[in-house]
Amino acid sequence: MLNFDLGYARGDFRLSANATIGSGVTGICGPSGSGKSTLLLLIAGLLSPSSGTIKAGDEVLVDMEQRKIVPAWERHFGLVFQDGQLFPHLTVRSNLLYGFERIASHMRRLDLQAVAELLEITHLLDRRPALLSGGERQRVALGRALLYSPRLLLLDEPLSSLDERLKQQILPFLKRIKEETHVPMLYVTHARAEVEYLADQVMTMDRGNLQPAP
Numbered sequence: 001m002l003n004f005d006l007g008y009a010r011g012d013f014r015l016s017a018n019a020t021i022g023s024g025v026t027g028i029c030g031p032s033g034s035g036k037s038t039l040l041l042l043i044a045g046l047l048s049p050s051s052g053t054i055k056a057g058d059e060v061l062v063d064m065e066q067r068k069i070v071p072a073w074e075r076h077f078g079l080v081f082q083d084g085q086l087f088p089h090l091t092v093r094s095n096l097l098y099g100f101e102r103i104a105s106h107m108r109r110l111d112l113q114a115v116a117e118l119l120e121i122t123h124l125l126d127r128r129p130a131l132l133s134g135g136e137r138q139r140v141a142l143g144r145a146l147l148y149s150p151r152l153l154l155l156d157e158p159l160s161s162l163d164e165r166l167k168q169q170i171l172p173f174l175k176r177i178k179e180e181t182h183v184p185m186l187y188v189t190h191a192r193a194e195v196e197y198l199a200d201q202v203m204t205m206d207r208g209n210l211q212p213a214p
């Protein structure tokens with residue numbers, strides 16, 4: 001379980017977000033510029049808040065009063081952005097194994113074969129990203145994040161670079177990840193329909209304020 005109560009300021013933009021993320025999928029939707037990506041970067045540890053706390057269960061990841069900030073690589077969260085950001089010089093297999101090989105074996109909860117089958121990318125393992133379609137690339141990015149066995153998967157508009165047909169193809173894979181791996185997910189998007197399809201809990205971001213969805 002993740003619990004955060006954060007304040008952040010940058011120029012005229014102010015963010016204030018307080019929530020508890022349980023198991024399953026938590027969706028956050030809101031218009032462009034409302035602060036969704038900023039919140040995800042704060043949780044991931046790629047931005048530092050001005051004030052507040054983040055706790056994962058009993059573990060304190062951020063406590064600004066104590067000047068405590070656990071760095072991103074020690075938080076053990078998986079991240080998938082809009083355009084998968086695969087390593088272009090590595091094959092799909094090596095991309096998938098990137099995080100897997102960087103965690104201790106006792107922390108690994110999924111293996112390459114299971115994830116490749118789940119996402120139907122087994123036939124692509126020896127290809128390089130340049131020879132993949134957009135939808136295949138996003139499935140590999142999801143697989144790479146899952147093989148890191150994250151305690152939380154942070155997804156920032158993972159479908160927004162895909163056309164409508166591909167979105168409809170990938171959404172069931174996200175549902176499959178939710179149902180078969182039980183990795184909790186925080187899913188940020190401007191597309192309400194995506195969170196309604198996937199999420200157990202929905203919140204909205206409006207001009208930097210996070211609120212329960214109406």
Ligand SMILES: Nc1ncnc2c1ncn2[C@@H]1O[C@H](COP(=O)(O)OP(=O)(O)OP(=O)(O)O)[C@@H](O)[C@H]1O
Pocket residue numbers: 010011013030031032033034035036037038039190
């Ligand atoms: N690097 C930056 N420097 C200064 N301001 C920024 C920077 N990145 C974002 N902002 C501003 O911070 C605010 C929140 O942006 P953020 O990207 O978090 O919104 P968002 O809801 O994710 O939008 P989008 O859906 O368009 O990605 C916006 O006002 C934006 O203009």
